[in-house]
Amino acid sequence: MGVATSTVRAVNELTAQWADVSESGTVFSAPGVWPLLAHLAAGADGVARGELAEALGVPARQAADAARELFAAMGAMRGLDTALGLWTQRTLELKEEWEAGLPSDAHGVLTGDPAVDHQALDAWTVKRTGGLIDRMPVTLTEDTRMVLASALTMRTQWLSPFHEVELETAYEPWVTKPRLGLWRSSAVLDRVGVADTPRGWVTELKVLGNNALDVHLLLGEQAMTPGQVLGAGIGILAGRYAVARGPQLPYGNVGPGLRVEKMRCTRPEPPSLEVTTAAFHMNASHDLLKLHRLFGLTAARDTSSGHFPGISDFPLAIGSAEQSTMAKFGALGFEAAAVTAFDAVAGGLPDLRYVTTRISAAFDRPFGFLALHRHTRLVLTAGWVTDPLPFPAYDWEDER
Numbered sequence: 300m301g302v303a304t305s306t307v308r309a310v311n312e313l314t315a316q317w318a319d320v321s322e323s324g325t326v327f328s329a330p331g332v333w334p335l336l337a338h339l340a341a342g343a344d345g346v347a348r349g350e351l352a353e354a355l356g357v358p359a360r361q362a363a364d365a366a367r368e369l370f371a372a373m374g375a376m377r378g379l380d381t382a383l384g385l386w387t388q389r390t391l392e393l394k395e396e397w398e399a400g401l402p403s404d405a406h407g408v409l410t411g412d413p414a415v416d417h418q419a420l421d422a423w424t425v426k427r428t429g430g431l432i433d434r435m436p437v438t439l440t441e442d443t444r445m446v447l448a449s450a451l452t453m454r455t456q457w458l459s460p461f462h463e464v465e466l467e468t469a470y471e472p473w474v475t476k477p478r479l480g481l482w483r484s485s486a487v488l489d490r491v492g493v494a495d496t497p498r499g500w501v502t503e504l505k506v507l508g509n510n511a512l513d514v515h516l517l518l519g520e521q522a523m524t525p526g527q528v529l530g531a532g533i534g535i536l537a538g539r540y541a542v543a544r545g546p547q548l549p550y551g552n553v554g555p556g557l558r559v560e561k562m563r564c565t566r567p568e569p570p571s572l573e574v575t576t577a578a579f580h581m582n583a584s585h586d587l588l589k590l591h592r593l594f595g596l597t598a599a600r601d602t603s604s605g606h607f608p609g610i611s612d613f614p615l616a617i618g619s620a621e622q623s624t625m626a627k628f629g630a631l632g633f634e635a636a637a638v639t640a641f642d643a644v645a646g647g648l649p650d651l652r653y654v655t656t657r658i659s660a661a662f663d664r665p666f667g668f669l670a671l672h673r674h675t676r677l678v679l680t681a682g683w684v685t686d687p688l689p690f691p692a693y694d695w696e697d698e699r
Contacts, residue, residue, distance in 0.1 A: 301368065301371060301372050301375070302368055302369055302371075302372035302373075302675055302677065303365070303368065305357070306357070306365045306368060306369055307675055307676060307677045308356070308537065309333070309355060309356035309357055309365075310329050310330055310333045310369065310677060310678070311329070311533050311536065311537065311676070311677065311678050312356055312533070313329040313332070313333055313354070313355075313356070313593075314327075314329040314529075314533060314669075314678045314681050315526075315529065315530045315533040315534075316593055317329060317590070317593060317681075318525060318526045318529035318530055318533075318667075318681060318683075319526035319527075319530060320526070320590060320593060321525065321526065321683070323525050323665065323683050323685050324581070324583075324683060324684070324685035324686055325581075325583045325585075325682055325683055326581050326582075326583050326624045326625065326626040326635070326680060326681070326682030326683075327583065327585060327622065327624055327637070327680065327681060327682065328451055328622065328624055328635070328637035328639070328679060328680045328681075329678065329681070330369065330373065330451060330677065330678075330679055331449050331450075331451045331622055331624075331637035331638070331639040332449075332587065332594065332622060332639050333355065333366070333369070334366035334369055334370055334383065334449055335383075335447055335448070335449055335639060335641055336351055336354060336355055336362075336594060336595060337355055337357075337362035337363060337365055337366035337369075338362070338363055338366055338397075338400065338401065338447065339351055339447070339599070339607065339610075339617075339641065340352055340355060340359040340362040340363075340595075341359065341360075341362050341363035341366075341397060341400065341609060342394070342397045342607045342608070342609030342610035343359065343599065343606050343607050343609065344606065344607075344608050344609065345598070345606065346598040346606075347595075347598040347599040347606035347607070348606075350595035350596070350597055350598055350599070351595040351596075351599070352595070353595055354593065354594050354595030354596075355595065363397075363400045366400075367400065370383060370402075372675065372677075373451070373672075373677075373679075376510075376511070376512070376672050377510040377511065377512070378453060378454050378455050378508065378510035378511075378512045379451070379452070379453050379512065379672070379679065380427070380429075380450075380451070380452040381449070381450065381451050381452075382423075382427040382449065382450045383401060383402055383405050383447075383448070383449050383450075384405050384407065384423055384427075384446075384447075384448045384449075384450075385398075385401055385405045385406050385407065385445070385446070385447050385448075386406070386407040386408060386409045386416070386419075386420070386445065386446045386448075387406070387407075387408065387409060387444065387445045387446075388408070388409045388411060388443075388444050388445070389408055389409075391444050391445060391611055391613055392611060392612065392613070393610060393611050394609055394610060394611060394612075396609075397609050397610050407419070407423075409443065409444075409445075409446065411441065413439040413440060413441065413443070416439055416443075416446075417435065417437075417439055420435035420437060420439075420446065420448070420640075421433065421434050421435050423435065423448075423450075424450065424638050427450035427452070427638070428450055428452045428636040428638060429452055429636075431452060431625055431634065431635075431636035432450075432623050432624075432625060432636050432637075432638050434623065435448060435638060435640055436584060436621035436622055436623040436638060436639070436640050437619060437621060437640035437641075437642045438618070438619040438621070438642060439642065440618070440644065442618065442644040442645045443618065443642050443643070443644055444613065444615060444643055444644060444645060445610075445611075445615065445642070445643040446640055446641070446642050446643070447640070447641045447643070448638065448639060448640040448641070449637075449638070449639050449640075450636070450637070450638045451636065451637045451638075451679065451680075452634075452635070452636045453512055453633070453634060453635045453636070453670060453679050453680065454512075454632070454633075454634045455508025455509060455510050455512040455513070455514075455632050455633050455634075456508060456509045456510075456631055456632035457506060457507070457508060457509070457630075457631060457632050457633075458507045458508065458509055459483055459485055459507075460483070460630055460631050460632075461481035461482060461483045461574075461576075461629075461630040461631075462481070462482050462483060462630065463479060463480070463481060463578070463630050464480045464481070464482045464575075465477050465478070465479070465480055465690045466478040466479065466480030466575070466577055466663060466687065466690070467480070467575070467663065468663035468664065469663070470663060470664035470665075472685075473577075473663070473664070473687065476689055476690075477689065477690035478577055478578075478687045478688065478689060478690055479577065479578040479687060479688040479689060479690045479691065480575055480576070480577055480578070480663075480687075480690075481574075481575070481576050481577070481578050481628075481629070481630055482573070482574065482575050483573075483574055484571050484572070484573045484574075485571065485572045485574070486569045486570065486571055486572070487572065488544070488545030488546050488570055488571075488572050488658060489544040489545050489546060490504060490505045490506075490507070490545065490572060491503070491504045491505075491544070491545050491557065491572055491574070491658060491660050492542035492543055492544040492545065492548075493542065493543055493548070493553055493554030493555075493557055494531065494534075494535050494540040494541065494542045494543075495540065495541075496527075496531040496534060496540050498519075498523055498527040498530075498531065499519055499520035499522065499523045499527070499531075500519070500520055500554050500555055501517055501518065501519045501520075501523075501528060501531040501532070501535070501554070501555065502517070502518045502519075502554040502555045502556055502557045502660065503515055503516070503517055503532065503535055503542060504516040504517075504574060504576075504660055504662070506633075507673070508632065508633065508673075511672060511673040511674055512633075512670065512671070512672060512673070512679070513670070513671060513672075513673050514628065514633050514668055514669070514670045514671075515532060515535075515536075515668065515669045515671065516576060516662050516666055516667070516668050517529065517531065517532045517666060517667040517668065517669065518554075518555045518556045518557075518662050518664075518666045518667075519531065519555055519667075520555055521555075521664070525665075525667060525683040528666070528667045528683075529667045529669070529681055529683065532667060532669045532681075533669070533678065536669070536671070536676045536678070537676075545572060545658050546570075548658065556660055556661040556662055556663065556664075557658070557659070557660050557661075558658070558659045559656065559657075559658050559659075560656070560657055560659075561656060561657075562656070562657045570656040570657065570658070571656075571657050571658070572657075572658045572660065573657060573658070573659050573660070574660045574661075574662075575659075575660070575661045575662065575663060576628075576661075576662040576663075576666075577662060577663070577666075577684065577687035577688070578628060578629050578630070578687060578688045579626070579627070579628050579684045579686070579687045579688055580625075580626075580627040580628075580629075580688055581625065581626055581627075581682065581684070581686070582623075582624065582625045583623075583624050583625075583682075584621065584622070584623050584624075585621060585622045585623075585624070586619075586620075586621055587620035587621060587622060587639075588600055588617070588619065588620050594620070596617055596620060599616060599617045600616060600617045600618075601616060602616040602618065602644060602645065603616075604616070607643070610643075614645070615643040615644075615645075616643065616644060616645075617641055617642070617643060617644075618642045618643060618644030619640075619641070619642040620639075620640070620641045620642075621639070621640055622637060622638065622639040622640075623637070623638050624636065624637040624638075624680065624682075625637075626668075626670070626680055626682055628668070633670060635670055635679070635680040637680060665683065665684060665685045666683075666684055667681070667682065667683050667684070668681065668682055668683075668684065669681050
């Protein structure tokens with residue numbers, strides 16, 4: 300796909316660090332932020348340039364090229380749509396070298412009227428996400444001189460769909476109302492595995508999409524935090540932790556939510572993997588300036604001086620940095636979207652004679668997920684599920 304392993308590693312590391320400081324019940328996209336930070340780093344100087352480079356995990360002088368390479372690789376991935384947009388006031392003169400590093404059709408104009416400009420930015424957001432997100436997450440003021448934004452939309456259909464069921468769980472917060480569960484059985488045992496990580500055991504399930512966009516579900520030990528579980532998932536992708544796959548697992552309770560057992564049956568049957576998980580649809584908003592150290596924006600948000608002479612001679616600082624994200628995991632597939640914007644201001648007794656092996660994997664309490672490109676292992680969105688979809692109530696009126 301033409302993206303350097305080092306860039307994938309850097310973006311995934313930002314995913315892990317973001318997960319470590321995130322609250323539970325969230326979804327976020329590091330690839331939605333990373334290219335924007337890279338373009339900012341390319342035009343920054345002083346302390347701001349150093350902080351951005353540290354957050355990116357690449358030298359500032361390489362950042363713009365890495366961002367362009369990343370965007371090009373994502374643009375070539377089936378099922379993934381990406382876009383980058385830049386809007387400036389007419390009076391803001393950009394440095395040609397910096398502007399040339401952006402897509403040629405990216406540049407738009409700000410009128411200076413926040414209401415009018417927001418309407419235009421929202422229209423771009425709707426178009427670029429197919430309506431999954433309807434508002435640009437940016438705070439416009441009369442002092443806004445420039446808006447730099449990215450949009451990322453991911454859609455995939457499962458190679459093996461799930462069946463909708465009512466989720467059976469002992470997790471008390473989910474027992475209060477019926478939840479929509481998803482179940483399927485497969486003869487492909489190596490889709491599930493368990494890893495021994497420094498913070499505890501983690502069960503990983505790969506749910507494969509039909510376009511090489513997959514979702515990995517992650518269930519850790521109950522004492523593990525969301526950041527520890529998602530970080531373990533990133534470590535598994537990077538090959539830092541060995542994973543014992545389904546065919547290698549011993550009998551018994553072998554990992555969180557994971558059990559391997561011998562089953563008697565009436566006829567010869569191949570081993571099977573039965574998966575139960577929860578359907579979810581979640582939205583989240585992130586104020587990136589509240590995590591300014593993580594994103595290398597500490598100095599850049601100081602509006603008392605300019606930090607981006609490589610972008611414009613006009614003194615610029617970061618006035619707002621926000622991301623809106625959504626993710627939906629259902630019986631047939633998965634979709635997610637993220638829009639990020641930086642605003643620069645001023646279930647008888649049979650004859651059971653045969654035996655088979657059954658692996659059961661149950662994601663029936665809070666769990667994490669990584670949505671990624673199978674071949675590059677670039678994580679596109681990540682999240683932690685705490686509030687699955689409710690099981691739909693049966694409407695007897697429909698039968699009349």
